Amino acid sequence: MNRPYYPVLVILVLLIAACNSQADKSKIAEHLPVPFEYALVLHGGAGSMNFENFPEPRQQHYKHSLDSALQLGLDVLEKGGGSIDAVELVIRCMEDNSLFNAGKGAVFTSEGKNEMDASIMTGEDLNAGAVAGVTNIKNPISAARAVMEQSKHVMLAGEGASVFAEEVGLEIVDPSYFYTKHSFESFQRAIEKEKHGTVGCVALDRNGNLCAGTSTGGMTNKKYGRIGDSPIIGAGTYANNRTCGVSGTGHGEFFMRWIVAYDISALMEYKGMDVEEAAQLVVMDKLVKAGGSGGVICLDRYGRPAMVTNTAGMFRAYGNSDGDRVVAIFNLMR
Ligand code: ASP
Numbered sequence: 001m002n003r004p005y006y007p008v009l010v011i012l013v014l015l016i017a018a019c020n021s022q023a024d025k026s027k028i029a030e031h032l033p034v035p036f037e038y039a040l041v042l043h044g045g046a047g048s049m050n051f052e053n054f055p056e057p058r059q060q061h062y063k064h065s066l067d068s069a070l071q072l073g074l075d076v077l078e079k080g081g082g083s084i085d086a087v088e089l090v091i092r093c094m095e096d097n098s099l100f101n102a103g104k105g106a107v108f109t110s111e112g113k114n115e116m117d118a119s120i121m122t123g124e125d126l127n128a129g130a131v132a133g134v135t136n137i138k139n140p141i142s143a144a145r146a147v148m149e150q151s152k153h154v155m156l157a158g159e160g161a162s163v164f165a166e167e168v169g170l171e172i173v174d175p176s177y178f179y180t181k182h183s184f185e186s187f188q189r190a191i192e193k194e195k196h197g198t199v200g201c202v203a204l205d206r207n208g209n210l211c212a213g214t215s216t217g218g219m220t221n222k223k224y225g226r227i228g229d230s231p232i233i234g235a236g237t238y239a240n241n242r243t244c245g246v247s248g249t250g251h252g253e254f255f256m257r258w259i260v261a262y263d264i265s266a267l268m269e270y271k272g273m274d275v276e277e278a279a280q281l282v283v284m285d286k287l288v289k290a291g292g293s294g295g296v297i298c299l300d301r302y303g304r305p306a307m308v309t310n311t312a313g314m315f316r317a318y319g320n321s322d323g324d325r326v327v328a329i330f331n332l333m334r
Contacts, residue, residue: 037321038077039303040203042069042090044100044315046249046295047196051313051330059329062099062315067327069093070317073203078321083203083211084122084145091118091141091215094199098180100315101197103139106178106217111224114178116217117231118144119155123210123239123301130155130231135178136162138171141215144231146170155231178217197315198230200247202239202299210299212237212245212261219252228252234262241301243268244275249314250287250294258286264298275299279306 044066073090077083095103106114118140119130129148132155137143143165147156150168166172198216205211214237216230229236229252236252238261239245246261255261260282267278275298283296288310295309297316305318305326313330 033302033304035208035301036204036303038074038204038206039299039305039318039320040070040073040077040086040090040201041297041299041305041307041318042066042073042094042199042201042316043247043249043295043297043307044094044199045197046293046309046311046314048311049196049313049329054329062329063327065094065097065099066315066317069097069201070319070325070327073201074319077203077205080206082207083205083209084120086203086205087120087201087211087213088141088145090201090203091199091213092139094201095139095141095215098182099197100199101217101220102199102215103217104178105180105182105197107220107222108184109218109224109226110221113224114175114217115222115224115226116140116178116215117228118213118215119231119233119237120144120148120211120213121233121237121239121245122148123212123241123245126240128154128233128237130233130237131161131165132157132227132231133225134158134161134165135175136172137165138173138177141213142170144213144215154233157227196249198249200230200237200249200297202245202247202297204245204299204301204303208241208301210239210241210245210301212239212247214247214249216249229255229260232256234259236261238262238265240265240269244278244298244300246279246296246298248294248296250309250311251292254287254290254292255294258282258290258292260287260294260296264296268300275304276306276308279308283308283310 073086076086098105121128
């Protein structure tokens with residue numbers, strides 16, 4: 001080939017490549033959903049609650065609590081706050097509400113004590129923090145956040161977690177603070193009637209960052225020292241900006257062995273599933289076949305939710321920047 005043609009040829013090739021990549025980009029853009037500016041989903045536990053046997057005033061009481069927690073988180077996001085602040089605030093609010101099995105309303109162990117677990121994870125950097133088996137930290141979710149932000153570790157347990165929480169200035173309470181008539185009665189009737197109400201939240205902020213958190217008193221009548229899925233990153237909590245944020249609730253031993261939260265993210269990342277498909281597969285197929293009861297709330301990176309449970313109900317709520325809002329307890333969005 002004649003030398004003078006080289007530059008022309010190179011320019012032509014570059015032009016064609018540029019046009020193709022433009023075409024690719026607009027093709028992708030056409031198929032991507034438009035992200036919500038922000039979104040938040042939360043749960044207050046899954047269980048065998050039954051529409052017929054659940055008195056209407058009690059349903060309203062739960063729905064009101066779910067709705068106010070949702071509003072608190074949406075307000076943070078609306079003002080441009082970070083998803084981590086929204087998640088911590090929502091979970092603290094639910095921990096302070098004795099309706100739920102977390103913080104104040106935590107259930108009792110077989111020894112009549114309260115041992116709580118919590119975790120938090122940010123999807124931007126896959127950073128995470130957790131506390132397990134804590135007995136005197138008023139808001140375990142804040143301790144989880146402190147472990148993430150103010151220690152070199154991911155999880156602190158028992159006494160050590162309490163000492164750390166006190167050192168970083170978190171509120172320590174006498175263990176009697178966690179005694180509530182309702183959880184004590186449910187402890188006494190534990191075998192036939194368990195209290196549900198682990199709490200969890202996933203938020204997407206205006207910067208496109210996902211955060212997920214979970215807090216629980218664990219399973220009613222659990223053996224002392226038992227740690228569930230809620231503080232285990234990948235089992236009860238997971239967040240990754242490439243895929244989704246997840247918080248789970250249910251029989252923790254199954255969520256740990258089936259690595260539920262991470263599995264949903266992995267199905268999205270490696271199999272290209274959308275968040276609803278992935279959550280359905282894990283909760284309604286894999287967990288059901290395994291005999292594990294429970295549910296999850298998820299948000300994908302566009303702020304689209306999945307709220308899936310294989311139990312009769314799951315206390316849950318979702319809202320976003322477009323004003324969509326759902327508060328429900330039972331299946332069929334009731
Ligand atoms: N997953 C929690 C645990 O096993 C309990 C629950 O969500 O109800 O500790």
